Amino acid sequence: MNRTEQVPVTVLTGFLGAGKTTLLNRILTEKHGYRYAVIVNEFGEEGIDNDLVVDADEEVFEMNNGCICCTVRGDLIRILSGLIKRAGQFDAIIVETTGLADPAPVIQTFFVDQDVAERTRLDAIVTVADAVHLNSQLAEHHEADEQIAFADVILLNKTDLAEAGDVEKVEARIRKSNPSARIIRTARCDAPLNEIIGLEAFSLERVMEFEPDFLESGHAHEHDNDVTSLSFTTDTPLDLEKFERWFGRLLQLHGQDILRSKGILDFAGQEQRYVFQGVHMLMDGSMMGAWPEGKPRSSRMVFIGRNLNSMELKEGFEACKIK
Numbered sequence: 001m002n003r004t005e006q007v008p009v010t011v012l013t014g015f016l017g018a019g020k021t022t023l024l025n026r027i028l029t030e031k032h033g034y035r036y037a038v039i040v041n042e043f044g045e046e047g048i049d050n051d052l053v054v055d056a057d058e059e060v061f062e063m064n065n066g067c068i069c070c071t072v073r074g075d076l077i078r079i080l081s082g083l084i085k086r087a088g089q090f091d092a093i094i095v096e097t098t099g100l101a102d103p104a105p106v107i108q109t110f111f112v113d114q115d116v117a118e119r120t121r122l123d124a125i126v127t128v129a130d131a132v133h134l135n136s137q138l139a140e141h142h143e144a145d146e147q148i149a150f151a152d153v154i155l156l157n158k159t160d161l162a163e164a165g166d167v168e169k170v171e172a173r174i175r176k177s178n179p180s181a182r183i184i185r186t187a188r189c190d191a192p193l194n195e196i197i198g199l200e201a202f203s204l205e206r207v208m209e210f211e212p213d214f215l216e217s218g219h220a221h222e223h224d225n226d227v228t229s230l231s232f233t234t235d236t237p238l239d240l241e242k243f244e245r246w247f248g249r250l251l252q253l254h255g256q257d258i259l260r261s262k263g264i265l266d267f268a269g270q271e272q273r274y275v276f277q278g279v280h281m282l283m284d285g286s287m288m289g290a291w292p293e294g295k296p297r298s299s300r301m302v303f304i305g306r307n308l309n310s311m312e313l314k315e316g317f318e319a320c321k322i323k
């Protein structure tokens, strides 16, 4: 098949909370004239990410029942195969992996499945790196290192939160894992789109240089078993003050172990949905607009981390309900 008839695919990866969804939203809202099909994979059970992706014209396919790099790889192939059949209807495919994904099995999918291999081509692996947390993530999670190693482009993001001098140190550390990727320093992933999409940057030869058995090994992959996810939902509105007190204390006490937290919440007396985001101890929250019409209001939250105490978290969450 002619190379120009193959659908280009950009894989967005990066550790938990680095800014992948922020980047995706940027791509989807900027005026570029292209039509993208988007595949979003999420580790938590509650499918929050899908609601955090802006309402764009693009088609968004959710894969929530596991991590893209292991259990749901079959789903990825199925979605890609479906998209390929309608290839004329969009210009490119964007795949956002979970923050815990090893990108290798995802990349392999584009070479080992014959149909997918013939009809798509990897444009680039774009990795978002959190300038504040990357060093510790690299020390603790081999997935973080793989995400950096496989990148063609690295957005060294959250430079607004990093201490002066730290960005240079993180960049030097990145270079040890990946000497050749283009590194772009960003705040809220504010890189020009033409440096992210349509690059024709992916090179299997480069990958084979540092992983010679890349295509043969099957790249057996195991996640850190100590990282788990818990999610909670309720239809009862929550008390904003109680929630803030509980959550602030929780992150103070357990922020080392709670790698990621996020939720869409229904606070009593508030018209809009409230979205909160935590990455370790750093927390961010804001109103995110009206509740979708015709759908009941409810609160959903997800924790991803080590040593998560299910009972304690559940009790804390339940205690935030209005009486």
Ligand SMILES: Nc1nc2c(ncn2[C@@H]2O[C@H](COP(=O)(O)OP(=O)(O)OP(=O)(O)O)[C@@H](O)[C@H]2O)c(=O)[nH]1
Binding pocket: 014, 015, 016, 017, 018, 019, 020, 021, 022, 023, 049, 098, 099, 128, 157, 158, 159, 160, 161, 186, 187, 188, 189, 260, 277, 278, 279, 284
């Ligand atoms: N201050 C600051 N906050 C940022 C930046 N980029 C993203 N954020 C915030 O960081 C939080 C996590 O961003 P996301 O885009 O959801 O990160 P993600 O990589 O998609 O997270 P997961 O999918 O859960 O792994 C959100 O609250 C963002 O608004 C940045 O450059 N600076």
